[in-house]
Amino acid sequence: xxxxxxxxxxxxxxxxxxxxxxxxxxxxxxxxxxxxxxxxxxxxxxxxxxxxxxxxxxxxxxxxxxxxxxxxxxxxxxxxxxxxxxxxxxxxxxxxxxxxxxxxxxxxxxxxxxx
Amino acid sequence: xxxxxxxxxxxxxxxxxxxxxxxxxxxxxxxxxxxxxxxxxxxxxxxxxxxxxxxxxxxxxxxxxxxxxxxxxxxxxxxxxxxxxxxxxxxxxxxxxxxxxxxxxxxxxxxxxx
Numbered sequence: 353x354x355x356x357x358x359x360x361x362x363x364x365x366x367x368x369x370x371x372x373x374x375x376x377x378x379x380x381x382x383x384x385x386x387x388x389x390x391x392x393x394x395x396x397x398x399x400x401x402x403x404x405x406x407x408x409x410x411x412x413x414x415x416x417x418x419x420x421x422x423x424x425x426x427x428x429x430x431x432x433x434x435x436x437x438x439x440x441x442x443x444x445x446x447x448x449x450x451x452x453x454x455x456x457x458x459x460x461x462x463x464x465x466x467x
Numbered sequence: 468x469x470x471x472x473x474x475x476x477x478x479x480x481x482x483x484x485x486x487x488x489x490x491x492x493x494x495x496x497x498x499x500x501x502x503x504x505x506x507x508x509x510x511x512x513x514x515x516x517x518x519x520x521x522x523x524x525x526x527x528x529x530x531x532x533x534x535x536x537x538x539x540x541x542x543x544x545x546x547x548x549x550x551x552x553x554x555x556x557x558x559x560x561x562x563x564x565x566x567x568x569x570x571x572x573x574x575x576x577x578x579x580x581x
Contacts (some may be wrong), residue, residue, distance in 0.1 A: 353513070358510075382569075387570075388515070392571070393574075394571045394572065394573045395511075395556070395571045396558065396575050397569070442510075444510055444511065446511075446569075454499040454518065454560045455499070455501070455513065455516060455560070456560075456569050457513060458503070458510045458511040458512070458513075459510050460509055460510040461510035461511075463508075
């Protein structure tokens with residue numbers, strides 16, 4: 353399995369600001385995903401980060417609010433823009449590998465609190 | 468469509484008790500099934516998986532058997548420890564798209580008391 357790190361691990365932000373979360377993988381992976389986990393809830397897929405092209409967003413999520421970059425096969429960023437308290441969540445990066453095409457491996461998450 | 472229905476929590480058990488967390492699924496075709504665990508303050512870790520009917524996934528004393536006839540993948544452990552306190556998520560991957568689409572249950576919080 354891949355080793356995945358995320359930065360920052362947690363942050364407290366003011367309303368109206370933006371935060372960029374980084375996801376780094378120790379090996380090249382085919383698929384990278386971003387999830388949101390609101391307090392006490394399950395995971396919701398935000399988007400699939402595509403290398404070299406625009407991310408594929410799930411229903412209810414838009415690029416203006418959650419811009420995503422994936423410049424190469426080991427790195428991606430998710431920005432939470434113009435934050436409000438409703439954006440307070442854990443944001444998780446996950447990856448799918450060619451060796452195990454049906455499985456996703458998750459990073460440790462970024463715990464975001466918006467005041 | 469694809470969906471996962473998971474036993475409501477929270478579940479509180481005494482140390483060394485037997486654990487069962489129920490999970491049933493709806494899917495077209497033959498999905499792969501997973502249990503993920505989320506320890507306090509951490510991300511999700513893959514606990515175990517099964518890829519076809521009658522497969523048994525196992526790890527750290529936990530087991531789950533892929534039951535196609537009952538569309539179930541219940542998680543069991545014979546003797547829980549305080550360190551097993553966590554939230555457990557059942558999930559399936561869409562057989563048509565593999566890891567592209569992962570469907571999660573709502574999660575079950577387990578607390579083990581000494």
